[in-house]
Amino acid sequence: MTDRIPGVRHLIFDLDGTLVDSAPDLATALNGLLAEFGKPALAESTVRSMVGDGAGVLVQRGLAASGLADADQPAALKRFLALYRDCLIDRTRAYPDVEATLERLQEAGHKLGICTNKPYDPTLRILAALKLDRFFGSVIGGDSLPKRKPDPEPLLAAIERLGGSAANAVMIGDSANDVLCARAAAVTAVLIPSDYGNPAEDADLKLARFAELPAAIARLP
Numbered sequence: 001m002t003d004r005i006p007g008v009r010h011l012i013f014d015l016d017g018t019l020v021d022s023a024p025d026l027a028t029a030l031n032g033l034l035a036e037f038g039k040p041a042l043a044e045s046t047v048r049s050m051v052g053d054g055a056g057v058l059v060q061r062g063l064a065a066s067g068l069a070d071a072d073q074p075a076a077l078k079r080f081l082a083l084y085r086d087c088l089i090d091r092t093r094a095y096p097d098v099e100a101t102l103e104r105l106q107e108a109g110h111k112l113g114i115c116t117n118k119p120y121d122p123t124l125r126i127l128a129a130l131k132l133d134r135f136f137g138s139v140i141g142g143d144s145l146p147k148r149k150p151d152p153e154p155l156l157a158a159i160e161r162l163g164g165s166a167a168n169a170v171m172i173g174d175s176a177n178d179v180l181c182a183r184a185a186a187v188t189a190v191l192i193p194s195d196y197g198n199p200a201e202d203a204d205l206k207l208a209r210f211a212e213l214p215a216a217i218a219r220l221p
């Protein structure tokens, strides 16, 4: 019943582009896949712009951009996930101030969760490797439920598993998918823009830096 403690919020975070910069390793895996098809590597900035709708869509976009739209997509996704597993945290890092800010939010009594479109298994591995897993009481990945963001279901599940409710929750993310799923779930949306794909037009609150979160959360009505 943490939901009833005044000032305590259920804060649900997006992963890629919000907590961690994972594009370099996603690019390594995608380019490894393309190399197996005899195709040249895509620029990391191109891969970065393709991230945000889950691994399946990333692979689909990468294949299409390389003239391989007709390739066997399920087989390519399976191979991509195997390649990604081998390079998950070679260069993936938490953004500056993320760990210290999560610590402050947790110390303030907030309950923290994750709602990402990245599949569940690599999400857990990355959180553990970067020692961020200790902060999160719920983790919903892109393949945890039948639907992913911008559908509201994964966000609502992440909140529910923390013992919270939409009225007291906040979604913090970097893309339109995060804002759209928050809107559809009637959850407050905080946007911290990134250079990943699918930027959002608006949100309830827009922050330039992750470290601004504790003060911004404290000021929410």
Ligand SMILES: O=C(O)COP(=O)(O)O
Pocket: 014, 015, 016, 017, 051, 052, 053, 054, 055, 115, 116, 117, 118, 119, 149, 175
């Ligand atoms: O598309 C992905 O793999 C992940 O995206 P997200 O963490 O920003 O939801």
Ligand SMILES: [Mg+2]
Pocket: 014, 015, 016, 017, 018, 052, 173, 174, 175, 196
């Ligand atoms: Mg994101």
